[in-house]
Amino acid sequence: MRSGDHYRVSGQKIWTSYVQWADWMFCLVRTSDESRPQQGISFLLIDMKTPGIEVRPIRTMDGCHHVNEVFLDDVKVPLQNLVGEEGKGWTYAKFLLSNERILSAETGRSARQLAHLKLLVATASSQAGTPRPDSAHFEHRIAHLELKLHALRAFCLSYARNMSADGPPGVEASVMKIRGTELQQQIAETTLDWLGAAAVVYDPADVNGAIAHSPVGPADTSGAVREYLHGRASTIYGGSNEIQRNIISKAELGL
Numbered sequence: 001m002r003s004g005d006h007y008r009v010s011g012q013k014i015w016t017s018y019v020q021w022a023d024w025m026f027c028l029v030r031t032s033d034e035s036r037p038q039q040g041i042s043f044l045l046i047d048m049k050t051p052g053i054e055v056r057p058i059r060t061m062d063g064c065h066h067v068n069e070v071f072l073d074d075v076k077v078p079l080q081n082l083v084g085e086e087g088k089g090w091t092y093a094k095f096l097l098s099n100e101r102i103l104s105a106e107t108g109r110s111a112r113q114l115a116h117l118k119l120l121v122a123t124a125s126s127q128a129g130t131p132r133p134d135s136a137h138f139e140h141r142i143a144h145l146e147l148k149l150h151a152l153r154a155f156c157l158s159y160a161r162n163m164s165a166d167g168p169p170g171v172e173a174s175v176m177k178i179r180g181t182e183l184q185q186q187i188a189e190t191t192l193d194w195l196g197a198a199a200v201v202y203d204p205a206d207v208n209g210a211i212a213h214s215p216v217g218p219a220d221t222s223g224a225v226r227e228y229l230h231g232r233a234s235t236i237y238g239g240s241n242e243i244q245r246n247i248i249s250k251a252e253l254g255l
Contacts, residue, residue, distance in 0.1 A: 002031060007044060007077045013070040015237075020055055020068055022048055027072075028089045035087070043089035045081040052076075062229035063204030094168070100238045101173040105180030107153045113187045113227060114145055120194060120224075141190050145183070152179050171251040174244035181234040181241065188228040199225050 001008045009029050019025055025046055032040035046053070052075040058067045084092055121138055132138075159172045192199045198221050206222035235241045 002079075005079055007031065007042075007079065007082075009044070009046070009072045009075045009077055011072055013072070015058070015067045016055075016070050017067050019048070019070060020057060020065065024048060025070070026083070028093055031086055038090040039087050041089040041093075042086045043083040043092045044077050045083060046072075046075065046077055047081075050075050050077070060230060060233065062207075062226045063202075064207070064226070064230070066230070097239055098169045098173045101177035101244070102156075102159075102169055104234065104238050105152060105156055105176040106184065107149065107156060107180065110149050110152075110180070110183050110187060113184065113191070114142070114149060116224070117187060117191045117194065118142060120191065124194075138190070138194055145187055145190065148179070148183050148186075152176070152183060155179070171248055174239075174247045177238060178235075178241045178244050181231075184227075184234055185231050188224070188231045191224045192228050195221060195224060199228075202226075202229075 007029065009027070011029070013025075013027060016025060025048060027044050027046050028041050029044055030040055031042040034040065048055075052073040054071040054073070056069040056071070057065050058069060060066055083089075121135070121142070124132065155172075156176055159176070163169065202222055202225040204222075204226070207226045239247075
């Protein structure tokens, strides 16, 4: 609600990532009920030190603190903290989300996770002296994941060379989001399949230390388990992959 030289904001915002460390956050707020629902939303920058803000942590299933609930009780936000035009917040948010989906491809992260998996397999084979009976099966899975990663990187690089700075990303952003996040999950799943019983014991505190001290299996087992558990969220945030498929269908097939 607009009041003099301020907006007065009350409500709840959930799944706000890492706001426990933030000095500021951006927030979509309803400033009008007089037009279409999407046109009554504005984009505000809010100083986290403003009275009336309460942050409550949410522990995700990996046991770590990534996201939060934010409660706003009659928080005064200066008018100059409005981004762009009043009522255009949803337009700005869609632009940000489409760019976030490009980042969700995270080919560098997948490359690091895949390299870690290959190292685990190679180390286990060298220590045992003879390959595990299922080594050939895992080598086939790893090769399949590498092919997917190379294809995704080629797609991302091709899009980056041709993308325009004059407008928002196209439907390609949804393709990158789907393929990138699903690949991350597949690498994490394959890693835990390889670790087997060594992945059963998991200590969330272990992933935050300077040196990992996993109680069983390889020293960095906790990191692999954490990647698997937290990676369940990657196909949800930034617009779920089901929504991305709807976007692709509408844009390319007219459905």
